[in-house]
Amino acid sequence: IKITRNRSDRTLFLNQSSYIEKMVSELKMEQDSHKAQKQPITGYDALVPASEMDERTDLRVYQQFIGSINYAMTTIRPDIAFAVNKLAQYMSDPANYHQSAVKHIVRYLRSTKDMNLRYGPENPNLIGYSDADYGGDKSSRKSTTANVFLLGGGAVSWLSRKQRSVSTSTTEAEYIAMSTCSKQGVWLAQLLRDIGYAQYLGDNPWTGNLLGD
Numbered sequence: 001i002k003i004t005r006n007r008s009d010r011t012l013f014l015n016q017s018s019y020i021e022k023m024v025s026e027l028k029m030e031q032d033s034h035k036a037q038k039q040p041i042t043g044y045d046a047l048v049p050a051s052e053m054d055e056r057t058d059l060r061v062y063q064q065f066i067g068s069i070n071y072a073m074t075t076i077r078p079d080i081a082f083a084v085n086k087l088a089q090y091m092s093d094p095a096n097y098h099q100s101a102v103k104h105i106v107r108y109l110r111s112t113k114d115m116n117l118r119y120g121p122e123n124p125n126l127i128g129y130s131d132a133d134y135g136g137d138k139s140s141r142k143s144t145t146a147n148v149f150l151l152g153g154g155a156v157s158w159l160s161r162k163q164r165s166v167s168t169s170t171t172e173a174e175y176i177a178m179s180t181c182s183k184q185g186v187w188l189a190q191l192l193r194d195i196g197y198a199q200y201l202g203d204n205p206w207t208g209n210l211l212g213d
Contacts, residue, residue, distance in 0.1 A: 001075060004116075011120040012152075014076045017113040023068045024110055029103065037108040041083035041101060048139050050095035057099040063091055065102045072109060076117045078148055078158035080105055085144070085160040119152035125202050126151050126192065128185045132163070132177035134170040141166050143173035147181035149188055151200060157184060 004013040024030050050056065066088050073084045083105050090098045128149045135141045142163050149157040159180070167173035189201055198205035 009120065011118060012154075013116040013118050014154075015114070015116045016072060016076050019072065019075075020109050020113040023072065024106060027065060027068060027106060029106055029110075032103075032107070034107045034111075036111040037104065038111075040080040040105050040108045041086065042104070044083070044086055044101075045136065045138065047086060047090075047098070047101065049090060050093050050098070054095040054097070057094050057096050059092075059094065062094040062099055062102065065099070065106065066091055069102070069105050069109065077109070077115075078155045079112075079115075080109070081158050081160040082144070082146065085162070089162065117154045119154040121152070123150065123153040125200050126156075126185075126188060128181050128188075130174075130178045130181035132167075132170075132173040134167065134173045137162060143167045143176070145177040145180050147177065147184060149184065157188060159184070 002015040002018065004015065005011075006013075024032075066084070069080065070084050070088065073080050083101075087098060087102050087105070126149060128147060130145075130147045132146065133144050136144050140162075142165070144160060145163050146160045147158065148155050161180075163173065163176050165176075167176065189205075192198055192200055193205060
């Protein structure tokens with residue numbers, strides 16, 4: 001990870017372009033020609049487990065792709081969290097169309113390798129956002145939980161994960177997502193208090209700021 005600091009603006013930038021270039025080379029996609037991709041995944045609602053009629057892709061290669069893009073996601077790329085979570089669900093039995101979707105993520109990362117995570121003084125306090133779809137997984141009818149926490153205006157924690165149970169309403173799906181977000185918020189708030197930075201929790205160091213969609 002490349003860290004760039006601007007002392008006069010009091011900003012910090014995190015960049016991962018070197019890792020992405022290395023990843024593209026290791027996945028043998030450096031000669032892959034493509035248009036610049038603006039989205040990490042398209043048509044995700046049509047992704048389902050492989051059927052008996054679907055042609056399978058190489059399992060080891062697929063898992064290598066997932067592992068590589070998952071590392072990029074967990075470090076500084078929250079924008080691909082949903083896409084990686086979605087495609088990682090098919091690691092045990094991937095079809096060719098799953099592999100095509102994974103390669104699309106790699107092309108997106110390659111197109112956006114110069115994107116940065118930026119931290120600055122404008123919004124210093126910790127704030128969390130929670131969201132959920134409703135029955136987004138067409139095969140299991142389970143919903144997806146997502147959340148992101150910002151500190152200094154930049155993401156410091158993010159999550160996209162299929163819920164464990166089937167929600168019977170949008171309210172239930174959102175409630176489960178907010179519950180997960182709240183648990184993470186409690187942990188982050190305690191971490192800030194433990195290291196002596198409780199001032200970044202706002203006026204009351206024993207409360208947090210969580211927003212749900």
